Amino acid sequence: MDDITCFNILIDTLTKKSNILDELTALTEKQKTCMEETPFHYDLFDSYMDDKEQLIETLNQLDNGFDKVYSHLKSDVLITLPKYEHQIKRLKELIVCITEKSLRLEGFEQSNKRSLEIILRIQKKEVRDIKQNNSMAMKYYKNMSGSESYESCFLDKKK
Known part of the structure; x- marks a missing residue:
């Protein structure tokens, strides 16, 4: 493989990488919207994660x-650096981008x-509150259903 072909492969690879970073950014923005x-x-959030x-x-x-x-390519380029000035410039531009x-x-x-951590913290609190409310309601219903069979322990004997 000659040096020009190698440079073309490197440029093509960096171009593809740039496009993929654009796609990742778009998916990240979709996650934010979600x-x-x-x-x-x-x-939906999970499908974006998979993508x-x-x-x-x-x-x-x-x-x-x-x-x-x-x-x-590295060893060859160092020897003949001026010969590939245009390709090296293009690689540098792509790397900066x-x-x-x-x-x-x-x-x-x-x-x-950070947004997801806040959402999960809120969801966790809501679940905990629901569990606590269900527990309190269950205790209340148990107490109320059994209250008819119990009589008061204290009697007021004053008249």
């Missing part, structure tokens, strides 16, 4: 392929994580 809806739709997992797996495969091609998208995505993810 969390803002009432009631919270767990199934994101597949995209992340693809990103990892692209990264592995990039590393292999880059390690093959990908880094910006990654940071933006990370910010969205952190925001969504």
Whole structure:
């Protein structure tokens, strides 16, 4: 494989990675919208998570392929650096773009994580309150159903 082909593969890989980061950002925004809806739709949120997992797996495969091609190309490029100035410039541009998208995505993810923690905390409190209310109601009904058979322990003997 010649150096130009390797550079084209690297550029293509970074372009695909950039597109996948765009898709991940879109899915993260959909998750945010999903969390803002009432009631919270767990199934829809979960489907977005599954989609994101597949995209992340693809990103990892692209990264592995990039590393292999880059390690093959690295020694040749250092020797003939001026010859590939245009390709190196394009790679740098793509890397800057990908880094910006990654940071933006990370910010969205952190925001969504905090929102999800709040939603889960509220849901947990609601479940605990429901359990507590059911328990109190059960105790009340048991007490009320058994109260007819008990007579008062205290008698007022004053007249």
